[in-house]
Amino acid sequence: MTWGATGVLSASVAGVPTLTDEEIAAGFARGEDSALVEAYRRWGPLVHTLAVRSLGDPAEAEDVTQTVFVSAWRGRGTYSAASGTLAGWLVGITRHKIADALAARSRRDRSVASATEAAAHAPGPVSPEAAVDxxxxxxxxTTLPEPQQQLLRMAFYDDLTQAQIAQRTGLPLGTVKSHIRRGLQRLRRRLEVDGGAL
Amino acid sequence: MEHCDADVLALVALGEPAPAPDADHLAHCPLCSEELESLTRVVGAARTATDEDLPAAPPDRVWAAIAGELRLQDSGAGTPPPPARPTGPVGSDGAAAPALPDPAPVRPGPVNGSAARSPEHLRNGAPPAGPGGAVPNGVTPHGVMPHGAAPLGVRRRRRMPRWALAACAALLGAVAGVGATLAATGGETPGTQVTAKASLQPVAVARADGTAQLDRVPAGSRSLEVSVKGLPATSGYFEVWLMDPSHRKLIAIGTLGPDGSARLTVPDNVDLHEYSVVDVSVQPYNGSPAHSGDSVVRGPLSS
Structure with missing residues (x-):
């Protein structure tokens, strides 16, 4: 038995329905502990992965994840649903904490003044900005509906032209084009909505 | 000329050449250039992303530290209230899915199978290693997979990194495993026996997931027990399909009950080596027997 998702199996028994993002955000703003739990469950992976990919250091990333949720909870009074999604707000806080961690790192490196230390913490080849994107x-x-998702994967990763994609899938070229356009626009919207510019 | 058509900008962002009039226009129009630039940024991000960029849950100790620092009591953080179902159509945030006027899926058809065989193999691949289902300790009544933890492959072929090869190998292994198990249980097996399972991962609805389990009873008939949670609200119904890995050949085997589960009979002559993927779609009541193109969850059967 190499099937690796026993957790899913046991979890699926109850068939518990899911809170919407907005419901979690509202509960969070009201200070309900259960909403913090849900927010962590839903966006903890996002916050954590942003930190891991921006910092490249798992321990620092865990610290940032912790700091983000602690700060967010303590500062929940400053969150306003009118000005954006809770996810976007959390991403914004995450970016600040990542910037703080990077600044602290460069201070450390300067004070240690050790070439090896500095090399160990050299920023990766990509900016945190690109990592967030x-x-x-x-x-x-991964959340795009089919066939939009599959068509975009073909365009992104198989380097197929839209005409080739139409040929391979048997879908009309116009359909392929409009799916790809809509898919791209939805990806862009996600960057705009949850990108939380610094 | 008028501004560039949105389809043309998408085309150019993906690296295809612009038709001459559009290229001229782009060179002079700040509005279209800006639009193109933002789409190019999306394409660049997508093409450089790897599975490591997919949100993965932090280790359990992170939640423990948060709960500790905030002095949350297990009881205080207790059971989340019974949640309401999302009210929108398919698509957890209701953003793009409802706008799809033509959700034509890649249907079974005359297209040769090998051409598009690769596109979705990896999405059904092995879950990434590491702390997958970390959820807050002691305060979660149900261990739902965290949002975004779906082990979906982001990249394929050309720039296929090591994890992708691993995922392919795992999938091939899983499919081979089904074959072996089915062969092994093909004879007179006393008692009901679980011969294969599938973990159903979200396709269009980020927070849906579920399981499928293939049972064989002594008489030899096979049944598939499917259970999905986090289903979107719908005015239609949920259909269970068996698909081949290229998602071109489909067999509808039944619908889910109102609780998101069903035990469905798998016809005797269906070759599960070939139809090795379980898919659940949301279907409108429009009389069409075809797959709507809106899959909710999907996963490969493996022993």
Whole structure:
């Protein structure tokens, strides 16, 4: 038995329905502990992965994840649903904490003044900005409906032209084009909504 | 000329050449250039993303530290209230799915199978290693997979990184495993026996997931027990399908009950080596027997 999802099996028995993002956000703003639990369950992976991919250091990323949720909970009075999604707000806080961690790291490196230490913490080849884009786009791509998702994967990763995609799938070219356009626009919207510019 | 058509900008963002009039226009129009730039940013992010960019849950100790720092009591953080179902149509945030006027799926058809065989193999691949289902300790009444933990492959072929090869290998292994098990249980087996299972991962609805389990009873008939949670609200119904890995050949085997589960008979002559993927779609009541193209969850059967 190499089937690796026993957790899903046991979890599926109850068939518990899911809170909407808005319901979680409202509960969060009201200070309900259960909403914090739900927010962590839903967006903890996003926050954590943003930190991991931006910082490249698992321990630092865990610290950032913890700090983000602690700060968010303590500062929940400043969250307003009118000005954006809770996910976007959390991503914004995450970006601040990542920037703080990077600043602390460079201070540390300067004070230690050790070449090896500095090399160990050299920033990755990508900016945190690009890391955030990739995590959000990768996440959103997995939520796109079919066949939009499959067509976009073909365009992104198989390097197929839209005409080739139409040929291979048997879908009319116009249909392929409109799915790809809509898919791209939805990915972009995710960057705009949850990108939480610094 | 008028501004570039949105389809053309999408085309160019993906690296295809612009038709000459559009190329000229793009060179001079700040509005269209800006639009193109934002789409190009999306394409660049998607093409450089790997599975490591898919949100994965932090280790349990992170929640423990948060709960500790905030002095949350297990009882205080207790059971979330009975949640309401999302009210929108398919698509957890209701953003794009409802706007799909033509959800034509990739249907079984005359297209040769090998051409598009690869596109969705990896999405059914092995879950990434690491702390997958970490949920807050002691305060969660049900261990729902965290949002975004779906082990979906983001990249394929060309730039296929190591994890992708691993996922392919795992899938091949899983399919081979079904074959072996079915062969092994093909004879007179006393008692009902579980011969294969599938973990159903979200397709269009991020927070839906479920399981499928293939049972064989002594008489030899096979049944598939399917259970899905996090189903979107719908005015239609949920259909269970067996698909081949290229998602081109489909067999509808029944519908889910109101509780999101069903035990369905698998016809004797269906070859589960070939139809090795379980899919659940949301179907409108429009009289069409075809797959709507809106899959909710999907997963490969493996022993």
């Amino acid at each position: 990739r995590v959000l786009v990768a996440d959103e791509l």
